[in-house]
Amino acid sequence: MTRDTIVDQKSIRVKFWLYFSGMALFILLLLWLLQIVFINSFYKSMKIRDTEKVGRTVTRLFGKEDFEDTLLRYSFEKNLSLQVYNDRGGLVFPLNPLDYIYQPTISGDDFFTYFQPLLKNDKTEETYVADYKNENASTILYVSYLGEEAGQKYFLAVSANVDPVDSTVEILKDQLIIVSIISLMVAFILSLYLSSRLARPLSDMAKTARALGQGNYDVQFKEQDYTEINDLARTLNYATGELTDALEMRKDLIANVSHDFKTPLTVIKSYGEMIRDISGDNKELRDKHVQTIIEEADYLTHFVNDLLDLSRVESGLGQLNLDAVDLKALTEDVLCRFKNLERTGYTFLIHGKGSVVCDENKMRQVIYNFITNAVNYSTDKKQIDIYMIEQKDQITYCVRDYGRGMADGDQDKIWDRFYRGRDNHERQVVGTGLGLFICKNILDLHGFTYGVKSKLGDGSTFYFKCPKKTEEIE
Incomplete structure (x- = not known):
C-alpha cells in the first residue's frame, strides 16, 4: 500500500472535513435534544414564564379604568383564565348574570391555601404547578395580591393548562429526520469541497518548494484567494x-x-623559481625577488584577515569596547601601513582633528578600508585627502580620492557583500575589495550614519558621522 492511498490524519483537508462535519452533527444533536427530548419541559417552563408575565402586568394595572377590559383581552389573546376574588373568597370578576344572584365563591381550603399565605407572609405573588396523575398534563396557577379598595382586599388568580405535546413531537421528529439527512449530506459535501479548496494552495506551494529544493531557483510561489496564503507566498518568494x-x-x-589567491601564488612560485635558477648568486637581484615574494605574502595575509573579519561580522560576534579615541592620531597610525605606497x-x-567615543580597533579597520578603497580607485592624481570636520555636536570623517568615481546607481550597492568583486576582477594595489561591507556593519554597530558622494570621472568621498566626545570614558 503506497503512501498516497493512506488517509493522512494530520492533513488540513482531513482535519477541516472532520471539524466541519462534527460541527454539523453537534448542531443537529442540539436540535434533536431541544425539539424532541426536552420539548415538554421547555414548553412547561415557557408557559410558566408567560403566565407570570401576564399576571404581573395585570397586577400593575389594578385600579385603572380599563382594568376589566385588560383582563378580558389577556384571557382571549393568551388563552388564560383570569379571575379576581375579594378577601371573603367571593368572585368579583368575571361575572355572568346568574353569578350576581348566586355570588360564587372559592372553597375555604383553596382560599387559605393560595391567597391567605400572601397576607400572612407579606408576599405579593406566588406560582403553583400541579401535575395530573396518570397524565402528562399540568395546571399552572399564578396568584397575586392586587391591593385594597373600599375596605376590601382583592386577589388575582391566573390559571393555564399545560397540555401534552406528543402529537407535535411526532410531527417535529418526522421533519427533523428529513432535515438531518439533507443537512448532513450538504455538510459533508460542502466541508469536503472547502477543505480541498483550502488545502490546494498549500499543496501547490509544497510542490513548488520541492522544486526549489531540487535546484530550480526560477520557481514562483503563486498567490491565491486567501490573505494568509498570499502573505506566505510573498514571504517565500522573498526568501527565494x-x-x-x-x-x-x-x-x-x-x-x-580563486582569482585573488591564484595571482599572488603564481607570482610567489615564479619568483621562487627565478631565485633558484637565475638570481641565487646575485644579491641585489635576489633581494628584489625576495621582496616581491614578501609583498605577495602580505597581500595574502591581508586577504585572509579580511575574510576572517567578514566572518566575524556576519556571525554577529563583534562586541564594542568603547573608549575616547583621537581620530587624527588613529588616522596617522593607520597611514603607517601605506608607507610603501608613498614611494609610488x-x-x-x-x-582637521577630533575626538570621539568608539571601539578603537574596529574604527581603525573602517579608516583603513576607506583609505584602501580610495587607493584602489585613484588614477593619475594619486592624492588622498582625509578630513575631520567638527560641528556643534558631531564630527564628519571624510576620505576623498580623485579617481574614476562611480555612477549614481552604484552608490547604494557598493555596501553590499562582494559587490565590487562581482563587477571587477582586476587585482588591486592594496586590500581585497571586501572592506566596505565590513565598514557598513561596524558603523551600524556603533549607530553612526555613513555614505558616499561620487561622480564619474571626479573621484569619490566616503564619510561617516559620529557624536563628538563630550566626557571622558572611565
Whole structure:
C-alpha cells in the first residue's frame, strides 16, 4: 500500500472535513435534544414564564379604568383564565348574570391555601404547578395580591393548562429526520469541497518548494484567494530571491577568492623559481625577488584577515569596547601601513582633528578600508585627502580620492557583500575589495550614519558621522 492511498490524519483537508462535519452533527444533536427530548419541559417552563408575565402586568394595572377590559383581552389573546376574588373568597370578576344572584365563591381550603399565605407572609405573588396523575398534563396557577379598595382586599388568580405535546413531537421528529439527512449530506459535501479548496494552495506551494529544493531557483510561489496564503507566498518568494542572491554571492566569492589567491601564488612560485635558477648568486637581484615574494605574502595575509573579519561580522560576534579615541592620531597610525605606497607617488593629507567615543580597533579597520578603497580607485592624481570636520555636536570623517568615481546607481550597492568583486576582477594595489561591507556593519554597530558622494570621472568621498566626545570614558 503506497503512501498516497493512506488517509493522512494530520492533513488540513482531513482535519477541516472532520471539524466541519462534527460541527454539523453537534448542531443537529442540539436540535434533536431541544425539539424532541426536552420539548415538554421547555414548553412547561415557557408557559410558566408567560403566565407570570401576564399576571404581573395585570397586577400593575389594578385600579385603572380599563382594568376589566385588560383582563378580558389577556384571557382571549393568551388563552388564560383570569379571575379576581375579594378577601371573603367571593368572585368579583368575571361575572355572568346568574353569578350576581348566586355570588360564587372559592372553597375555604383553596382560599387559605393560595391567597391567605400572601397576607400572612407579606408576599405579593406566588406560582403553583400541579401535575395530573396518570397524565402528562399540568395546571399552572399564578396568584397575586392586587391591593385594597373600599375596605376590601382583592386577589388575582391566573390559571393555564399545560397540555401534552406528543402529537407535535411526532410531527417535529418526522421533519427533523428529513432535515438531518439533507443537512448532513450538504455538510459533508460542502466541508469536503472547502477543505480541498483550502488545502490546494498549500499543496501547490509544497510542490513548488520541492522544486526549489531540487535546484530550480526560477520557481514562483503563486498567490491565491486567501490573505494568509498570499502573505506566505510573498514571504517565500522573498526568501527565494534571497537564496538566489546568496548562491550568486557564493559563486562570486569562489571566483574572487580563486582569482585573488591564484595571482599572488603564481607570482610567489615564479619568483621562487627565478631565485633558484637565475638570481641565487646575485644579491641585489635576489633581494628584489625576495621582496616581491614578501609583498605577495602580505597581500595574502591581508586577504585572509579580511575574510576572517567578514566572518566575524556576519556571525554577529563583534562586541564594542568603547573608549575616547583621537581620530587624527588613529588616522596617522593607520597611514603607517601605506608607507610603501608613498614611494609610488601616493600622498596622504590630513585636515582637521577630533575626538570621539568608539571601539578603537574596529574604527581603525573602517579608516583603513576607506583609505584602501580610495587607493584602489585613484588614477593619475594619486592624492588622498582625509578630513575631520567638527560641528556643534558631531564630527564628519571624510576620505576623498580623485579617481574614476562611480555612477549614481552604484552608490547604494557598493555596501553590499562582494559587490565590487562581482563587477571587477582586476587585482588591486592594496586590500581585497571586501572592506566596505565590513565598514557598513561596524558603523551600524556603533549607530553612526555613513555614505558616499561620487561622480564619474571626479573621484569619490566616503564619510561617516559620529557624536563628538563630550566626557571622558572611565
